[in-house]
Amino acid sequence: MSDDICPCGSGNSYSKCCEPIIKKIVKSDSPEALMRSRYSAYVKGEIPWLKDSLEENSQKDFDEKAARDWSKEAEWLNLTIVNSKTDEKKGTGQVEFIAKYKQAGVTAEHHELSDFVRKNNNWYFTKGRTVKHDPVRKEQTAGRNDPCPCGSGKKYKKCCGE
Helix, strand or coil: CCCCECCCCCCCEHHHCCHHHHCCCCCCCCHHHHHHHHHHHHHHCCHHHHHHCECHHHHCCCCHHHHHHHHHHCEEEEEEEEEEEEECCCCEEEEEEEEEEEECCEEEEEEEEEEEEEECCEEEEEEEEECCCCCCCCCCCCCCCCECCCCCCCEHHHCCCC
16 A cells, blocks of 8 residues: 555545545545545546446446546646535435646646435445536726727727627
8 A cells, every 4th residue: 555645635645545445445434535536546547446436327438448548648736625515314425526637738627516326335426517617707907998908999898898
């Protein structure tokens, strides 16, 4: 087992955090722990865990090659857990997270809301939905009668300020 810091951002050693979950030595005790282990699996190239941690009905859609390629081609920078909810009675959970990575020289963020289910005392990932960001809006930087900053030569009010 490895003693380096776990990639999931917990601050714990990998050997005491995600590695035992990925190696199936222990079960994840929450949807968030499973999510963290899945992120660490991408970082460490543990592709079989990505499939094994899927709910059975979701495994048929798993693209091992795509997961392996993304795992290898990306430089994984960090994981931020935005929100985590568990309903113990229903055996369901949701984790909203942002995985920051660099690929082909471009830094990007994967923002997702993931659903989890507990079956036979094990947590499984069922599906994820990309969280859409609000469009970036440029604040007005010119007065109504100033030349438009877009370079059209028109007044702002007659161009981009309409």
